[in-house]
Amino acid sequence: MSGKSATATRLPAKSAFYEPDGEGFAATELTRGPWDPSAQHAGPPAALIGRAIERLDGVGAGPGDRVVGRVTFEILAPVPIGPMRVAAEVVRPGRRVDMAEATLADGDGRPLMRARAWRLLRREVGIPSGLAARDHPPPPAPDRLEPADAFFPTGHDVGYHTAMEYRFARGSFVEPGPGVVWMRMGHPLVAGEDPTPLQRVLVVADSGNGISAALDYRRFLFINVDLSVHLSRMPEGEWVCLDAVTVPEPTGVGLTDTVLRDERGPIGIAAQTLLIAER
Numbered sequence: 001m002s003g004k005s006a007t008a009t010r011l012p013a014k015s016a017f018y019e020p021d022g023e024g025f026a027a028t029e030l031t032r033g034p035w036d037p038s039a040q041h042a043g044p045p046a047a048l049i050g051r052a053i054e055r056l057d058g059v060g061a062g063p064g065d066r067v068v069g070r071v072t073f074e075i076l077a078p079v080p081i082g083p084m085r086v087a088a089e090v091v092r093p094g095r096r097v098d099m100a101e102a103t104l105a106d107g108d109g110r111p112l113m114r115a116r117a118w119r120l121l122r123r124e125v126g127i128p129s130g131l132a133a134r135d136h137p138p139p140p141a142p143d144r145l146e147p148a149d150a151f152f153p154t155g156h157d158v159g160y161h162t163a164m165e166y167r168f169a170r171g172s173f174v175e176p177g178p179g180v181v182w183m184r185m186g187h188p189l190v191a192g193e194d195p196t197p198l199q200r201v202l203v204v205a206d207s208g209n210g211i212s213a214a215l216d217y218r219r220f221l222f223i224n225v226d227l228s229v230h231l232s233r234m235p236e237g238e239w240v241c242l243d244a245v246t247v248p249e250p251t252g253v254g255l256t257d258t259v260l261r262d263e264r265g266p267i268g269i270a271a272q273t274l275l276i277a278e279r
Contacts, residue, residue, distance in 0.1 A: 016028065016190055017203075020190065027045075030158065030159065034160075039079060043206040047202040049113060049202075053119070066119040067234065072116055074225075076112055083107035084104055086103070088100055097118060100119055101114070142184075162186075167182040176213055176216065182239045183242065201234070201240050205270040207242060212244035224272035225273050236264055237262055240261070256271065
């Protein structure tokens with residue numbers, strides 16, 4: 001079956017979420033989120049930060065010798081669709097474990113997102129067979145599901161919602177309650193580059209609150225102020241599955257809990273703290 005939705009294939013083949021722009025990047029309209037037409041969905045900038053973190057060298061190891069085990073993003077302000085820069089560094093070096101920090105800023109240098117990540121030395125370990133992962137019933141494979149044909153209205157023909165392909169095993173964008181959906185990128189993160197496994201999972205992990213919305217989006221906002229992703233391994237293949245539940249509270253605070261999977265099984269979890277408000 002086709003790897004892209006009908007909307008995505010109508011866009012220029014060279015389209016990407018970001019175009020290189022000198023020492024920084026220019027966000028394209030494919031990054032547009034559902035809440036504000038001038039702001040990005042948090043998934044693409046999270047993946048752009050992840051790109052910078054995974055490229056860092058470590059003590060006695062190059063970028064390919066480290067794997068991100070956990071990364072937490074603090075969303076300081078809406079991320080505009082425009083020029084931006086990402087700076088990353090190792091702040092706690094170590095031969096087997098290090099901590100990296102990264103900041104995404106706009107063209108004027110104003111910080112928009114900050115992240116901290118633990119990176120672990122990649123090595124082969126003789127783990128005994130038969131150790132079970134989380135006991136979660138596997139969803140049908142994405143090639144057995146139909147592409148989603150309904151996204152809650154954003155008022156725009158092009159954005160993150162058209163740059164990704166969605167296949168629901170449970171729920172939908174317009175059906176309140178828990179959701180299980182396979183997602184994959186229809187375009188590169190950065191023009192001229194193939195997305196890495198880390199980038200593929202980070203670009204979708206922020207969608208948990210959208211695919212498991214417990215409240216009517218026409219009456220309520222449920223915007224996350226952070227995103228924390230824990231990974232036991234990197235995804236294999238293009239598809240990443242989100243099995244998400246959102247719990248809103250009358251205090252104006254909510255939480256989204258998401259199990260992340262690939263076609264082989266669970267790969268990690270993601271959590272989002274939500275601001276709940278009436279429009």
